[in-house]
Every structure is written in C-alpha cells, then in structure tokens.
Ligand code: 5AD
C-alpha cells in the first residue's frame with residue numbers, strides 16, 4: 001500500500017482502482033505514512049502556517065430541504081434568524097480587531113438576501129476593509145448573480161459538491177436539487193474568477209468507497225483552490241436523525257489523500273471534525289489541513305446555526321474562539337497567520 005501513497009505523492013493522481021484499494025485496505029500504519037507525506041507536502045508549500053478565517057453565519061433561513069441538514073426548511077424546530085448588514089459589519093469589525101483578514105459569509109439558501117442586498121453587503125465590507133478577502137458560502141445561484149457578487153468584490157466561494165455520485169446525491173437531497181446543477185455552479189464560479197472550494201461529508205448515509213473515489217476524481221477534475229471535508233453528524237430533527245456519524249479516522253484519511261492530490265490546496269480542519277473528537281481539528285491539521293475557521297457570529301445566534309447535533313463553540317465569544325484556536329494550533333507546532341492567505345497561484 002505504501003507504494004500507492006508514494007505514487008500519489010509523486011504523480012498527484014491514482015487510478016480509480018488504486019484509490020479504491022488504498023481506501024479499502026488502509027491500516028493505522030498506512031494512515032500514519034499518508035499523514036507524514038501529507039505534512040511534508042503541506043510544509044513544502046505553506047510551511048507551518050495555518051490560515052485563519054472568520055466565519056459569519058448571517059442567516060439560517062433555507063429554501064432547501066437536504067435530508068442531512070439541521071437548518072432544512074422542513075425543520076420547524078429551528079429558530080430562524082437573519083443578521084442585518086449592520087450586524088454583519090459589526091462582526092467584521094470585531095474580527096478585524098482580532099486579526100482576521102478573511103470573512104466567510106455563510107447562510108442557508110435565503111433569497112431574502114437578494115443580489116442587490118448581497119452586493120451592498122460585499123461592497124460595504126470591501127470598502128471598509130480593503131485589505132480583507134470576502135468568501136461567500138450561500139449556495140446555488142445563477143451565473144449572473146455569482147458574477148454580480150464577484151464584481152462587487154467577493155474573492156472566494158465555498159460550495160461543497162456533497163457527493164460526486166448522481167445516485168448518492170439523490171439519496172441526500174430532494175428531487176428538485178441536482179448534482180448536475182451543483183457541478184455547473186462550481187464551474188461557473190471558477191470561470192468567473194473566484195477562488196473556489198468544493199467538498200463533501202465523510203460517512204454521509206449511503207456513501208460507499210466507490211462514491212468516495214468519485215469525490216476524489218471530481219476534485220481532480222475541478223481543481224478547486226479549497227476543499228472542505230468533515231464528518232457527517234446526524235441532526236435529531238432531520239430524516240437522517242438515526243444514521244451513524246462519519247468517523248474521525250476516515251475523515252483524516254481523506255484529508256491526507258486530497259493534500260497529496262492537490263499539494264497547494266487550502267483545506268480547513270472543520271468544526272464538524274472538532275465536534276466528533278475534542279482534538280479533531282488538531283488531528284485534521286496534522287493529516288494535511290492548513291485552515292481553521294473560528295466562528296465570528298454573535299453569541300445570541302450561535303446556537304441557532306445548527307447543521308448537526310452537539311456543534312461546538314456555540315457559547316463562545318469571537319475572541320475566545322480566536323485565541324482558543326491559536327493556542328490549539330501552537331500546541332501542535334503551527335503558526336496561525338493573519339494574512340489573507342490566498343491560494344498560492346492567486347494574486348488577485
Ligand atoms: N453533518 C455534517 N456536515 C453537515 N453539513 C450540513 N449538514 C451536516 C451534517 N448533518 C455540511 C454540508 C454543507 C456545509 C455547510 O455543512 O456539507 O455544505
């Protein structure tokens with residue numbers, strides 16, 4: 001198996017069959033070898049730096065009904081909220097004072113935030129903080145909308161593909177959502193000029209080794225700047241309430257593989273990873289991750305943006321999250337950097 005890791009390290013690719021056997025036949029020893037290689041590649045590209053992004057969850061209204069997600073529209077138990085533009089700018093102000101130079105605006109698919117409103121928000125942030133990057137994570141919109149946000153100054157866009165297998169996609173989403181459209185959005189975003197992030201959950205219901213390999217092949221094809229990978233965690237008010245969580249072990253393995261496949265990728269150690277294991281985010285960094293995204297949302301709404309059960313950091317102030325993260329990263333020999341932390345090939 002080690003020869004497959006060496007091959008991936010050198011060629012940045014494997015065949016479908018090779019990926020499949022590597023995942024199926026992995027052992028703790030193989031995983032450790034993968035992580036060593038992944039760290040080596042990461043250090044060659046980024047040194048010991050870990051990039052920090054301030055996450056602002058500005059609305060938990062969602063028009064979609066993904067079976068796994070706690071803020072799906074059918075969850076009448078979710079208490080809905082929206083931040084105002086002023087609230088969002090206040091979060092940015094707090095974040096800027098704490099050293100954040102990237103703000104990630106995330107929400108459910110909430111059409112209350114029209115293109116016009118989003119453009120206004122993006123322009124206000126870029127106007128006030130010209131040294132900062134704005135990342136959007138607000139779901140599927142038209143090419144024209146994406147273009148308008150980009151022209152307003154948005155730099156990056158996160159849109160997880162969730163699964164690259166058509167049949168699997170249908171098992172995770174209602175009929176009105178399609179993988180085809182999801183992928184088209186990602187290619188549109190790239191074409192417009194965004195730094196783009198895709199990604200998937202590990203251990204989502206009905207996932208198989210085959211679908212995981214398809215995820216890797218899709219990532220290879222898209223060549224995203226960022227990849228978000230976290231374990232699936234059930235939410236008690238969703239159709240998947242009784243499904244099992246994804247494991248730390250397989251999530252880390254997938255992070256390692258993606259690091260070798262795309263050496264310069266920006267890859268967060270996600271909050272979901274920190275939720276299934278108290279040291280999950282540290283382990284995610286040690287498996288190949290190089291980004292952390294502490295929460296900047298106001299404490300009053302923190303516990304309302306519940307994509308899954310037991311989400312961590314829901315009672316903490318922005319500053320606590322910021323410094324907790326710094327301590328954690330320093331604890332594993334990493335340096336938290338407060339630059340924009342653009343993708344290496346990008347000089348926008
Ligand atoms: N468990 C883990 N991750 C989830 N997400 C949504 N619901 C869950 C869940 N139950 C992830 C999705 C989405 C991102 C914002 O959060 O991958 O794209």
Ligand code: FES
Pocket residue numbers: 062063064065066069071072073108109139
């Ligand atoms: Fe909101 Fe899936 S439930 S996008």
